[in-house]
Amino acid sequence: MSYFTRTATAVAALLFSAPAIAAWEPTKPVEIVVAAGAGGASDQMARMMQAAIQKNNLMKQPMVVSLKGGASGAEALIYMKSSEGDANKVLIAYSLIYMLPLSAKIPFNWRELTPVSVVAMDQFVLWSNASKPYKNVKDFIEAAKASGTPFKMGGTGSKREDQVLTVFTEKKTGAKFNYLPYKSGGEAATQLVGNHIDANVNNPSENLEVWRAGQVKALCVFDKERINYTNKVTDTQSWKDIPTCKEEGLDVQYLMLRAMFLPGKVTDDQKAFYVDLFKKVTETPEYKDYMEKQALKPVYMTGEAMTKFLGEDDAVNTALMNEAGFVAK
Amino acid sequence: MEALGLLMQGFGVLLTWKILALMMVGLVLGIFVGVLPGLGGPNGVAILLPLTFTMDPTSAIVMLSCIYWGALFGGAITSILFNIPGEAWSVATTFDGYPMAQQGKAAEALTAAFTSSFIGSFAAVLLITFLAPAISSFALKFGPPEFFAVYLLTFCSFVGLGREDKHKTIISMSLGLLLAGIGLDTVSGQLRMTFGSSDMLRGVNFLVAVIGLFGISEILLTMEERLALRGHAAKISLRTVWQVWTDMPRYWVTLLRSSAIGCWLGITPGGAIAASFMGYNLAKRFSKDKESFGKGRIEGVFAPETAAHASGTAALLPMLALGIPGSGTAAILLGGLMVWGLNPGPLLFVEHKDFVWGLIASMYLGNIVGLILVLSTVPVFAAVLRVPFAAIAPMIVVSCAIGAFAIQNAMFDIWLMLVFGVIGYVFKKIGIPLAPLTLALVLGNRAEDAFRLSMIGAEGNLGVFWSNKLVGTITTLAIVLLFWPILDRLIAGISKARRPARA
Numbered sequence: 001m002s003y004f005t006r007t008a009t010a011v012a013a014l015l016f017s018a019p020a021i022a023a024w025e026p027t028k029p030v031e032i033v034v035a036a037g038a039g040g041a042s043d044q045m046a047r048m049m050q051a052a053i054q055k056n057n058l059m060k061q062p063m064v065v066s067l068k069g070g071a072s073g074a075e076a077l078i079y080m081k082s083s084e085g086d087a088n089k090v091l092i093a094y095s096l097i098y099m100l101p102l103s104a105k106i107p108f109n110w111r112e113l114t115p116v117s118v119v120a121m122d123q124f125v126l127w128s129n130a131s132k133p134y135k136n137v138k139d140f141i142e143a144a145k146a147s148g149t150p151f152k153m154g155g156t157g158s159k160r161e162d163q164v165l166t167v168f169t170e171k172k173t174g175a176k177f178n179y180l181p182y183k184s185g186g187e188a189a190t191q192l193v194g195n196h197i198d199a200n201v202n203n204p205s206e207n208l209e210v211w212r213a214g215q216v217k218a219l220c221v222f223d224k225e226r227i228n229y230t231n232k233v234t235d236t237q238s239w240k241d242i243p244t245c246k247e248e249g250l251d252v253q254y255l256m257l258r259a260m261f262l263p264g265k266v267t268d269d270q271k272a273f274y275v276d277l278f279k280k281v282t283e284t285p286e287y288k289d290y291m292e293k294q295a296l297k298p299v300y301m302t303g304e305a306m307t308k309f310l311g312e313d314d315a316v317n318t319a320l321m322n323e324a325g326f327v328a329k
Numbered sequence: 330m331e332a333l334g335l336l337m338q339g340f341g342v343l344l345t346w347k348i349l350a351l352m353m354v355g356l357v358l359g360i361f362v363g364v365l366p367g368l369g370g371p372n373g374v375a376i377l378l379p380l381t382f383t384m385d386p387t388s389a390i391v392m393l394s395c396i397y398w399g400a401l402f403g404g405a406i407t408s409i410l411f412n413i414p415g416e417a418w419s420v421a422t423t424f425d426g427y428p429m430a431q432q433g434k435a436a437e438a439l440t441a442a443f444t445s446s447f448i449g450s451f452a453a454v455l456l457i458t459f460l461a462p463a464i465s466s467f468a469l470k471f472g473p474p475e476f477f478a479v480y481l482l483t484f485c486s487f488v489g490l491g492r493e494d495k496h497k498t499i500i501s502m503s504l505g506l507l508l509a510g511i512g513l514d515t516v517s518g519q520l521r522m523t524f525g526s527s528d529m530l531r532g533v534n535f536l537v538a539v540i541g542l543f544g545i546s547e548i549l550l551t552m553e554e555r556l557a558l559r560g561h562a563a564k565i566s567l568r569t570v571w572q573v574w575t576d577m578p579r580y581w582v583t584l585l586r587s588s589a590i591g592c593w594l595g596i597t598p599g600g601a602i603a604a605s606f607m608g609y610n611l612a613k614r615f616s617k618d619k620e621s622f623g624k625g626r627i628e629g630v631f632a633p634e635t636a637a638h639a640s641g642t643a644a645l646l647p648m649l650a651l652g653i654p655g656s657g658t659a660a661i662l663l664g665g666l667m668v669w670g671l672n673p674g675p676l677l678f679v680e681h682k683d684f685v686w687g688l689i690a691s692m693y694l695g696n697i698v699g700l701i702l703v704l705s706t707v708p709v710f711a712a713v714l715r716v717p718f719a720a721i722a723p724m725i726v727v728s729c730a731i732g733a734f735a736i737q738n739a740m741f742d743i744w745l746m747l748v749f750g751v752i753g754y755v756f757k758k759i760g761i762p763l764a765p766l767t768l769a770l771v772l773g774n775r776a777e778d779a780f781r782l783s784m785i786g787a788e789g790n791l792g793v794f795w796s797n798k799l800v801g802t803i804t805t806l807a808i809v810l811l812f813w814p815i816l817d818r819l820i821a822g823i824s825k826a827r828r829p830a831r832a
Contacts, residue, residue, distance in 0.1 A: 068737070070513075070530075070737070071531055072515060074530050074531075075530065075531045078530060079738075082527075103518050103519075104519055105520065106520075107527065149787075149788060152785075157515065157518065158514075158515060158516055158518030178785050178786060178788070180782050180785055180786060181516055181518070182515075182782075183515055190469065193469055194469035194471065194472060196473065196786075197786075328519070
């Protein structure tokens with residue numbers, strides 16, 4: 001499908017999906033495909049949606065979470081690609097959809113899927129172990145520079161968002177890090193608590209519990225502005241108390257999309273059903289709670305706005321990957 | 330003691346008719362999914378998870394954990410009756426369990442498996458009850474070098490203590506390591522050995538390989554030989570159960586050793602598989618009658634089952650205290666916890682005491698009720714062996730194929746299963762052991778990742794494997810076990826040389 005007709009169908013879908021009851025409805029259980037392992041940020045979000053849909057009776061058919069985190073999430077992408085025309089599967093996607101095809105030459109392009117809606121944007125925070133003496137980014141970078149062996153930075157996967165952030169932190173500060181790719185953010189969190197690594201750049205949700213337990217320190221958030229939640233999370237700090245990295249003199253920014261996609265070649269009716277379903281999900285108390293608790297930015301986009309955003313976001317990510325030298329030749 | 334008081338409170342929460350009924354339902358469902366090869370614990374729990382969304386968290390987790398116990402018990406049934414391990418850690422149970430069934434001692438083998446599962450889980454639950462806070466800080470000591478040392482220990486104990494020819498063990502293990510390398514490499518983010526096929530991208534799924542290697546190859550062998558499952562209708566009565574139980578205290582050393590190994594390895598993620606193999610190998614190593622292992626010795630069922638279930642249960646501890654699931658099923662339970670707004674982590678034990686102790690109490694109750702339930706149904710399961718082979722073989726093949734397909738919803742996996750079936754058949758014919766291949770297939774990737782992460786962190790210095798007491802001890806032990814046969818002979822030689830000198 002060409003870019004133009006795709007946009008046109010998206011617009012059409014938006015125009016004709018206005019009535020609350022869509023013409024098409026799933027006839028069998030809907031699979032929500034997670035491109036990551038159990039307990040990771042995507043999995044948690046999928047389970048929240050599953051519960052929100054079930055508790056608020058948003059859909060007649062049940063929703064099941066299907067974990068396809070094999071091959072660093074490539075499994076899920078290939079699975080969606082090969083499910084063309086099957087509207088009973090919906091992918092909960094993140095920046096992986098741009099990065100994996102570049103770094104590992106996976107035969108996949110998100111344009112082959114049907115974008116439904118962007119449901120949130122996720123943050124990245126620079127974390128260190130609470131027992132370490134450094135109080136802010138400056139102290140941390142100084143310590144990293146002064147250290148005999150480079151500091152160990154843990155993260156999820158190789159040549160992906162976490163390592164991109166590490167490379168850009170190196171470029172902006174001149175400090176050197178050894179990047180350790182773990183299988184999940186949860187693993188990177190416990191390894192930081194156990195002092196096996198010096199820092200990680202986990203999403204808020206991945207480090208939330210160890211932060212609340214006072215085992216890790218939040219140094220800065222990689223966004224233009226602070227996270228806008230003022231309720232205390234730890235004894236002394238709220239999400240808003242974490243400075244931005246730019247305030248701290250580390251000018252690196254990155255936000256990651258959380259978006260829903262259907263396989264390619266589904267009908268407009270089918271797409272309209274899901275646009276409506278996820279719109280309703282974002283209005284449930286479960287969703288709102290989750291956004292605040294896990295410090296996500298509640299963003300909602302669909303139709304043309306989403307298509308435009310995806311194009312731009314893809315360009316940004318591709319540029320970052322190129323600059324970091326992670327694009328496979 | 331505070332723990333005891335809290336535990337009693339937990340029991341208080343559970344002892345209502347509603348909860349007890351939910352437990353029974355959970356256990357029966359669990360046994361059912363455990364018996365179907367390939368469906369197994371993780372898939373079963375995943376399918377049944379949404380059932381619990383409308384319940385309150387305590388009822389929900391009690392039901393889910395009972396499904397978990399049921400699946401653990403159920404996994405042993407197919408291993409013993411059909412030589413098809415339902416879960417990774419049931420592989421070692423097939424070594425002696427299946428020969429026992431062939432000799433007509435299926436009921437004894439099943440009773441032994443269930444009882445030792447019970448003992449193993451019970452030991453681990455005791456551990457969780459009294460040592461929860463201390464253990465979670467122990468688990469935090471494990472960085473990449475420590476993880477690698479544990480995997481190395483498992484591999485080395487296999488080569489050093491195994492009964493088979495060393496070179497055959499190594500051939501089989503190397504093939505497993507090679508197969509484990511297929512797919513996307515976590516450390517470099519590159520594809521390896523996929524040859525441009527998107528089916529190979531996922532790598533070789535362990536369960537698919539196991540269903541083929543053990544299940545399909547067994548069917549092939551049986552077809553060739555006699556077209557009959559060599560199990561006979563076993564006499565099943567309370568007496569059989571009683572006999573096994575009275576026989577059991579003789580093996581107290583094995584049971585104790587396996588429980589200890591299981592508890593220790595369960596705390597490190599992925600430990601249950603390593604634990605079952607290690608429990609089996611050590612039991613064999615310290616037995617006076619090594620030759621009878623693998624030919625239907627009851628101790629060979631006790632050892633791996635106790636260790637696997639001790640570690641399967643202990644694996645719940647890092648999940649609750651740290652949020653790291655130790656097994657596939659534990660991972661699904663983790664997802665469940667989050668749905669109910671309970672975030673596993675260091676604060677769970679502080680903020681949700683009622684829930685945690687309710688869960689621990691349900692482990693005790695679920696285990697006891699489960700044991701009674703499976704023992705009373707042993708006759709039903711053992712009766713399966715009386716069905717003619719011609720009728721049951723197609724059913725097994727079909728259920729294997731469904732199992733292999735269901736794991737990843739991939740047709741390719743059914744072909745892969747058949748290929749592994751042929752490999753398994755050939756290996757059995759030429760006497761190459763299958764267990765090292767399976768072990769390497771499960772742990773190969775993790776061992777490789779742990780090794781490379783250690784190297785990145787230490788800038789290529791191998792000294793990192795002796796950099797602290799914990800990792801140093803495990804690494805040294807691993808190397809000693811690898812060369813054990815040589816060392817054993819040396820020690821024997823020296824003491825022999827000394828004795829005449831003294832005389």
